[in-house]
Amino acid sequence: MKMKEAVEKIMSGFFFLCGATTIIAVSAISIYMVISGIPAIIEIGVKEFLLGEVWKSTAAEPKFGILPFILTSVFGTFGAILLGVPIGLMTAVFLSKLANEKIAASFRPTVELLAGIPSVVYGLVGMIVLVPVIMNTFGLKNGTCLLAAILVLAIMILPSIISVSETALNAVPKEYEEASYALGATKMETIFKVSIPSAKSGIVAGIVLGIGRAIGEAMAVMMVAGNVANMPELFKSVTFLTTAITKEMAYASGLQREALFSIALVLFIFIMVINGILNVLLKKGSGSK
Amino acid sequence: MTHKLSTKRRMYGLALESAIYLCAGITAALLIILILYIFYRGLGTITWELLTTQRSALRGTIGILPNILFTLYIIFTSMIIVLPIGIGAAVYLTEYTTSKKLTHAIEFAIETLAGIPSIIYGLAGYLIFCLKMGIGTSILAGALTLALIILPTIVRTTQEALKTVPDSYREASVALGSTKWHTIKTVIFPSSLDGVVSGSILAVGRIVGESAALLFTAGTAYSLVSNYFDALGTSGGTLSVALYVYVSEHGRFDVGFAIASILMIIVLIINVSARMIKKYLVYDR
Structure with missing residues (x-):
């Protein structure tokens, strides 16, 4: 009997530890990001670091301004959202309201598949197909640019937007739509004036999820954006926050390396804010039903 | 009218x-x-030589056998690490917890882990596992990092499965005089196995596609290592990492597309099997 009780105690302790591991992991990641990111920001100066327009990490007199990276990440993400959201939302509407069950059932795996493709594969296809097309269409010397990154990111965030929006649209109470039809509204009027507005918070959650994905993507962007520390311009080679880290990490040392950790901290803060917004939205969405 | x-x-x-x-x-x-x-x-x-040899600078040939092996090693290692922790955390959340605060904290932690991008995991893994713990750039460090990345997936799918186990099962077991752990071992685990399996399949998909988190933790090496335990301590690039390296550093797009095809086949298989298990899960209950 004693033995049994001991085992019982040990197992409940083990399960508690497993649960606690998740909290420990998040805390460890946050602490390490902050500790390793702060020193370089202090040494360089907050203003010079965040608002400096020049990044020359390997020059004799190095300059560590990450404004180009921040703006590129913001513009790149915004562009991807601008393209991805309408297409994603409309596809979600198709799946939720127009397609019959058979078509929807064979369409959904497509979306899941799109989500499962590794980012390096997106990067490779972007590099081989998209970059030359952009180069030829716009008569550029080099096709690796912000536009290429935006297009790749727009495709990559589609699955998040589609699946979250579809869930939200499916959850709209049937009565709302029936009431709209009873008042004489057409199908499209019902979808766009009743269904979408009532699924709003879920759709916004999908968009925020997409923003998080886009701002955190590194490899695919690395392969198509050119990775030069320019201020963002649609047809210029640019560096994102993520690619600034990836590009130099392999050989960086000293202050340069510390500055890369500071970039990671900035990215981490962006992500945490986005996650916070997402959590609030998802709670709101599920609370209203 | x-x-x-x-x-x-x-x-x-x-x-x-x-x-x-x-x-x-x-x-x-x-x-x-x-x-x-x-x-x-x-x-x-995709040629036989590509699949069964390692890269040889001498002969100028490229083989991805080491990368295939590294991928398998890293899948195996990270699953061994994550499964007990992930399943344990899910069991804790559904069967044990009594404190609402702690439940919220754990759930918040899981949501946060799911939202952190790979590149951050890569840096944190490098700082914590490679430097602080002194493991160095290696398959083990990569597997530990990946274990963190897939932890939310395993916890969530296991939790879903545990929630579908009817309370009457638990009550019946306890009524027969079972202790809590005995109930979990004999009643809860068997009934939630399919959820764990489908979560694991999704996790494997994530591991296979991962690159940014592995670049600094597991590295990009491509030499054959004699056995699994030696591999744990050495740097090694998985297929996705190899794709990136061959394309970006060597300009070998043919190799890149060969690896991309292999990855796509794996993704397709994972997608289909995950769906089949889901179907089986639905019919089962």
Whole structure:
């Protein structure tokens, strides 16, 4: 009997530890990001670091301004959202309201598949197909640019937007739509004036999820954006926050390396804010039903 | 009595409906073109030599056998690490916890882990596992990092499965005099196995596709290592990392597309099997 009780105690302790591991992991990641990111920001100066327009990490007199990276990440993400959201939302509407069950059932795996493709594969296809097309269409010397990154990111965030929006649209109470039809509204009027507005918070959650994905993507962007520390311009080679880290990490040392950790901290803060917004939205969405 | 809609309303409906079909068409076309293009460029370049040798600078040939092995090693290692922790955390959340605060904290932690991008995991893993713990750039460090990345997936799918186990099972077991752990071992675990399996399949998909988190933790090496335990301590690039290295550093697009085809086949298999298990899960209950 004693033995049994001991085992019982040990197992409940083990399960508690497993649960606690998740909290420990998040805390460890946050602490390490902050500790390793702060020193370089202090040494360089907050203003010079965040608002400096020049990044020359390997020059004799190095300059560590990450404004180009921040703006590129913001513009790149915004562009991807601008393209991805309408297409994603409309596809979600198709799946939720127009397609019959058979078509929807064979369409959904497509979306899941799109989500499962590794980012390096997106990067490779972007590099081989998209970059030359952009180069030829716009008569550029080099096709690796912000536009290429935006297009790749727009495709990559589609699955998040589609699946979250579809869930939200499916959850709209049937009565709302029936009431709209009873008042004489057409199908499209019902979808766009009743269904979408009532699924709003879920759709916004999908968009925020997409923003998080886009701002955190590194490899695919690395392969198509050119990775030069320019201020963002649609047809210029640019560096994102993520690619600034990836590009130099392999050989960086000293202050340069510390500055890369500071970039990671900035990215981490962006992500945490986005996650916070997402959590609030998802709670709101599920609370209203 | 028939009412005709005004032209404006009809145009409104027509425009929106065509926009919906157009966008759904774009989404479907994107995927079909992507898959066909990758297979078109890649399948032909997969040769026996590519799959069964390692890269030789001397002969100027490229082989991805080490990368295939590294991928398998890293899948195996990270699953061994994550399964007990992930399942344990899910069991704690559904069977044990009594404190609401702690539950919220754990759930918040899981949501946060799911939202952190790979590149951050890569840096944190490098700082914590490679430097602080002194493991160095190695398969083990990569596997530990990946274990953190897939932890939310395992916890969530296991939790879903545990929630579907009816309370009457638990009550019956306890009524027969079982202790809590005995109930979990004999009643809860067997009933939640399919959830764990489907979560594991999804996790494998994530591991296979991961690159940014492995670049600094597991590295990019491509030499054959004699056995699994030696490999744990050495640097090694998985297939996705190898794709990036061959394309970006060596300009070998043929090898890139060959690996991309292999990755796509794996993704397809994972997708289909995950769906089959889901179906089985639904029929089962």
